[in-house]
Amino acid sequence: xxxxxxxVEDLKTYFAIKRGLLQRTVxxxxxxxxxxxxxxxxxxxxxxxxxGCGKTTAARTIAKLxxxxxxxxxxxxxxxxxxxxxxxxxxxxxVSVIFQDPYSSLNPRMTVGHIIGEPIRIHKKVKGRQLRxxxxxxxxxxxxxxxxxxxxxHEFSGGQRQRVGIARAxxxxxxxxxxxxxxSALDVSIQSQVLNLLCDLQDEFGLTFLFIAHDLSxxxxxxxxxxxxxxxxxxxxxxxxxxxxxxxxxYTRVLMAAIPTMDTSQRGVKKAxxxxxxxxxxPPSGCPFHPxxxxxxxxxxxQRPQLEDIGGRHFVACWRAxxxxxxxxx
Amino acid sequence: xxxxxxxxxxxxxxxxxxxxxxxxxxxxVQKISFxxxxxxxxxxxxxxGCGKSVTALSIMRLIPEPPGKITNGKIMFGGKDLRSLAEKQMRKxxxxxxxxxxxxxxxxxxxxxxxxxxxxEAIKLHQKKTDKQAWELAVDVLDKVGIADPQQRVHEYxxxxxxxxxxxxxxxxxxxxxxxxxxxDEPTTAxxxxxxxxxxxxxxxxQYRLGMSILLITHDLGIVGQRxxxxxxxxxxxxxxxxxxxxxxxxxxxxxxxxxxxxxxxxGMNKDRLETIEGSVPEPLKFPDGCKFHPxxxxxxxxxxxxxxxxxxxxVVPGHLVACWKCxxxxx
Numbered sequence: 001x002x003x004x005x006x007x008v009e010d011l012k013t014y015f016a017i018k019r020g021l022l023q024r025t026v027x028x029x030x031x032x033x034x035x036x037x038x039x040x041x042x043x044x045x046x047x048x049x050x051x052g053c054g055k056t057t058a059a060r061t062i063a064k065l066x067x068x069x070x071x072x073x074x075x076x077x078x079x080x081x082x083x084x085x086x087x088x089x090x091x092x093x094x095v096s097v098i099f100q101d102p103y104s105s106l107n108p109r110m111t112v113g114h115i116i117g118e119p120i121r122i123h124k125k126v127k128g129r130q131l132r133x134x135x136x137x138x139x140x141x142x143x144x145x146x147x148x149x150x151x152x153x154h155e156f157s158g159g160q161r162q163r164v165g166i167a168r169a170x171x172x173x174x175x176x177x178x179x180x181x182x183x184s185a186l187d188v189s190i191q192s193q194v195l196n197l198l199c200d201l202q203d204e205f206g207l208t209f210l211f212i213a214h215d216l217s218x219x220x221x222x223x224x225x226x227x228x229x230x231x232x233x234x235x236x237x238x239x240x241x242x243x244x245x246x247x248x249x250x251y252t253r254v255l256m257a258a259i260p261t262m263d264t265s266q267r268g269v270k271k272a273x274x275x276x277x278x279x280x281x282x283p284p285s286g287c288p289f290h291p292x293x294x295x296x297x298x299x300x301x302x303q304r305p306q307l308e309d310i311g312g313r314h315f316v317a318c319w320r321a322x323x324x325x326x327x328x329x330x
Numbered sequence: 331x332x333x334x335x336x337x338x339x340x341x342x343x344x345x346x347x348x349x350x351x352x353x354x355x356x357x358x359v360q361k362i363s364f365x366x367x368x369x370x371x372x373x374x375x376x377x378x379g380c381g382k383s384v385t386a387l388s389i390m391r392l393i394p395e396p397p398g399k400i401t402n403g404k405i406m407f408g409g410k411d412l413r414s415l416a417e418k419q420m421r422k423x424x425x426x427x428x429x430x431x432x433x434x435x436x437x438x439x440x441x442x443x444x445x446x447x448x449x450x451e452a453i454k455l456h457q458k459k460t461d462k463q464a465w466e467l468a469v470d471v472l473d474k475v476g477i478a479d480p481q482q483r484v485h486e487y488x489x490x491x492x493x494x495x496x497x498x499x500x501x502x503x504x505x506x507x508x509x510x511x512x513x514x515d516e517p518t519t520a521x522x523x524x525x526x527x528x529x530x531x532x533x534x535x536x537q538y539r540l541g542m543s544i545l546l547i548t549h550d551l552g553i554v555g556q557r558x559x560x561x562x563x564x565x566x567x568x569x570x571x572x573x574x575x576x577x578x579x580x581x582x583x584x585x586x587x588x589x590x591x592x593x594x595x596x597x598g599m600n601k602d603r604l605e606t607i608e609g610s611v612p613e614p615l616k617f618p619d620g621c622k623f624h625p626x627x628x629x630x631x632x633x634x635x636x637x638x639x640x641x642x643x644x645x646v647v648p649g650h651l652v653a654c655w656k657c658x659x660x661x662x
Contacts, residue, residue, distance in 0.1 A: 050522035051493075157610050158378075187377040187611065188549060192593035192604035199603065214522065221595040221604065244598045256597060258523040260530075260552025264576045267556055273524050276492055 005208045006062070006176055007038040011071035013054075013061045017281060029281045031057040033232035034071065036307070039176075039225075044202070044209040046223030046240065048216055048255070052277055054232040055212045059178045062210065063095055064088075075176070093123050096169040100181035102161035106153040112139070112164050113149035119171045138167040143197060159190035163197070170201065178210045183218060195222060216255050220244055228252050231288040232280055234307060238314040248316040248324050250293050287319065295320050339543045340366040340389070340511055345403030347381075347388045350396060356614045358384040360567045361402070363643075364560075366511065371537065371544040373554045373575065375590075376564035377611055382547045385564075386513050389545070390430055391420050408510065426456040429504035433516035435496035439488040445472070446484035449503045456507045471502040476532060494525035498532065505536060512537075515547045530557050551590055555579055563587045566612055566622035569643060573650040583652040585627045621655065629656040 013032040016025040032054045039045045047055045060066045062073050064080055073080040075091060083091050099105035106115055116135045120126050126134065136146035142163040153161055162182060169177055179198065183191040199222065201207060213219045219226055220240045227237040228249065236249040247253045254273045275292040278284055284291050290300040299319050307315040310325065318324065347359040359381040366372040374382045387393050388400050391412060405412040407428065412420065432438045440448060449468040453459055459467065465484070472480035475498040488496060497517060504512055514533065518526035534557065537544055546558055554561050554575060562572040563584065571584040582588045589607035609626040612618060618625055620637045630636030635655050643651045646659045654660060 050524060159610055188551075188590055189377060189593055189607040190610060192595070192606040193608075195595070196603055196606060216523075217595045217597050220597055221599070221601070254524060258527040259597065260526075260550060260556050261596075262552055262555035262579055262591065262594075264555050264579050267559075267575075273527070276494060276525070277522070 002040040002043075004038045005041040005076060006210070007072075007074040008058075008062060009036050009072045009074070010034045011036070011058065011061060011073060012069045013057050013066055014069040027281060030232050030283065031280055032061060033280075035227075035229070035232075035234045036071075037225075037227055037234065037237060039208055039210060041175075041208055042202070042206050043224040044211050044222055046219035046226040047210065047212045047229060048214065048219045048226060049229035050214055050255075050277055052231075052280065053229040054280065055229050056180055058229070059097070059180055059210060059212055063097055063178055064091065089123070093119075093172040094175045095178065096172065096174040096176075097178045097180060098162075098165050098169045098182045101185050102158055102165050103153075103185075105165055106161060108153055111150050111152055112156075115153070115164060116168045116171055119168065123172055134171075135167075138171060139164075141170070141201070142167045143193075157190075158186055159193060162186060162190075162194055166194075166197065166201070170205070173205070174207070176208045176210065178212070180212045181214065182211075184213065184215065191218070198222065215259075217259055228255065231278060231283055233288065233317065234315075235289065235318070236314075236316045237307065238312075238316075242312065242314050246314070248310065248314065248321055249289075249318050250295055250320075250324065251289050254292075287317075295323060337367050338365045339368045339408060340545070341404070341406040342385075342389065343404040343406070345385070345388060345405065346401045347384050347393060347398060348401050349398045354615050357617070358398075358567055358614060359388060362562070362564070362567075362569050363403075364562050364569070364572060366543050366545055367559070368510075368543055369537065369541045370559040371546055371557060373546040373548060373558035373561040374564055375548055375551060375554050375561060377549055379611055379614065380564040381567040382564050383515055386430070386515050386545065386547055389513065390424055390428060391415075391417075392424075422456070425452055425504075425509075426507045427509055428511045428513065429507065429509040430513040430515065431497070431500045431504050431517050433519050435493060435500050435520065436488065438500060439496060441488050444485050444487055445491070445499050449484075449499075449506055452503050453506050467506060468502075471506045472499070474505070474536070475499075475502045476528075477502070493521055494528060497521060497525075497529055501529075501532065501536070505540065505542075508540060509542060511543045511545065513545045513547070516549070517546075518553070519549070526553075533557070551594060563590070566617055567614065568622065568653065569651075570623065570654070571650075571652045572643065573647075577647075577650050581647065581650065583646060583650065583657045584623075584654050585629050585656065586623050589626075621653075627656075630654075 011032055012034055014028040014030050017027045019026045035058060049055045061068050113135050116138055117131050120134055135149055139146050139148060144163055183194050211222055223240045226240045226243045227234045230251050236252050247256060273292055286301040286303050287305050290296040305317045305319050307317045309315055310321055343363050345359055345362050349356040349358060376382045389405055446468050450464045453464045453467055469480045469484050472483055477483050477498055518529050558575045561575045561578050562569045565586050571587050582591055592605040593607060595604060607626050620639055621630055621641055624630040624636040641653045641655050643653045644660055645651050646657055
């Protein structure tokens with residue numbers, strides 16, 4: 001039986017909105033509002049959604065960079081919120097993050113050797129020649145020369161910087177790597193290089209990925225399972241093949257249709273869905289997607305649908321899933 | 331390309347723009363030529379640093395000078411030679427006959443003026459209108475770009491509207507003087523996919539209703555495929571391939587364009603690996619000799635001629651120009 005590495009249950013992260021002289025709490029931004037999923041060891045879960053849907057907040061909460069408001073995160077069977085001291089230290093080594101912007105996530109005053117070596121120095125108490133060797137090997141593993149060890153971030157291109165970020169994330173041999181939009185700041189021809197590198201590293205080190213992106217085609221390529229987020233909640237979750245073949249939630253279909261394909265026969269064909277993403281501080285009643293949904297009915301504005309298995313571990317949160325099921329995608 | 335001059339609104343011929351810096355001369359745009367037809371969309375696609383934005387700024391004559399300078403070429407717009415216009419005359423063209431929208435709608439709007447004040451400023455600069463008429467027109471263009479409650483929105487500040495709305499405001503400002511050419515420099519790059527689709531739909535719609543031409547600058551081949559009629563692929567400050575958009579996707583000739591098309595993940599492709607273009611885009615001060623793409627090119631990497639002689643654009647198939655020694659039919 002496959003081993004579950006990360007289990008997230010009903011995770012909630014709220015931010016208080018404070019106003020006035022006394023900074024009284026006047027409301028909450030429900031950035032993450034009850035999401036659940038699990039990732040099997042060695043697999044990749046893709047978390048996809050538009051800006052403001054809470055995907056980055058979810059990742060940060062899982063990495064214990066933000067305190068959760070409710071729910072639980074289990075890592076290797078232990079509750080992350082109870083971790084302290086040595087246990088927390090261990091957790092920090094086991095979970096690492098690759099950030100979106102390779103320009104702002106590397107300290108410009110530190111050499112690449114320092115950037116990658118710092119976590120090793122702190123956690124493994126390695127120094128001197130041994131540390132240099134380890135950093136050199138990491139650099140080579142991500143496709144850079146070990147001679148770059150004394151260079152500064154500004155001497156590298158965007159793609160190379162992202163490789164440095166990846167090397168840093170791998171420095172402590174983590175079990176779970178959270179990739180927060182690792183390729184969206186890169187050029188098209190560099191994106192594919194970095195995606196391939198991530199795949200290779202996963203195979204080689206048996207890494208588990210939580211992969212966050214707004215681009216459904218990138219997520220589909222790299223993930224085994226995909227969860228689509230909208231306004232703090234997961235609206236659909238399925239294996240990436242199943243999700244592509246049979247998208248059930250109207251929002252998932254909209255996201256797919258909105259991806260510009262290279263199909264030139266579509267010139268002049270309308271693509272867009274009306275409306276904008278509502279603010280998470282003032283979400284609509286019922287299903288959060290109903291004001292933009294083309295098939296919403298009365299019930300959708302009153303009650304929030306929960307994720308339900310419609311067979312084959314394909315979960316969808318939509319009152320009209322039956323209707324969508326009958327209407328096969330073209 | 332269409333050689334019938336009546337249908338051509340903008341003709342760029344042999345344009346070069348260089349920047350004279352302390353480190354050396356950065357040749358950002360080198361000898362590029364293309365035509366934008368009336369009522370059509372011409373796309374320039376390429377990766378960062380390929381010179382596509384500098385091309386747009388050159389047309390608008392917005393290159394900071396010094397260090398930049400248009401060193402060569404002709405820019406003919408509706409019978410006028412834009413390079414020879416005095417700055418005062420150029421100001422009448424800019425924002426009036428040629429309008430531009432930018433990638434980042436937050437930084438291109440002034441945060442201390444309301445949306446309406448900024449649109450009215452553009453209108454009054456170019457048209458003889460009273461305050462009242464200008465404000466009415468501002469409300470009218472906001473309505474045209476699909477902003478609900480334009481009467482209210484016109485009094486809001488940029489920070490009060492969302493990213494997609496800000497781009498709509500930019501477009502409203504751009505079309506307020508009914509330009510015949512709209513230059514859209516990465517208009518949707520900073521936006522979410524569903525909002526991107528809305529903005530591109532809006533541009534299509536406005537083009538149809540106002541009959542304007544669009545020069546679309548983007549890095550996304552998907553947008554090129556769906557939203558343009560003709561296209562030029564730029565690499566390292568030159569045009570690598572130029573043809574009708576349909577032709578580019580049907581019969582891709584340049585190895586760089588082929589690489590770009592293949593390296594893009596597509597939905598439902600079920601592949602374990604993506605194809606890639608090796609290496610990275612060269613820096614402008616360190617451009618290689620010969621064909622600038624040769625160090626990354628699967629065909630030309632070891633070819634003596636590709637390493638030493640730069641290929642020019644040649645018409646290989648009628649209407650389809652390519653700059654590649656290795657392309658069948660290119661010749662010697």
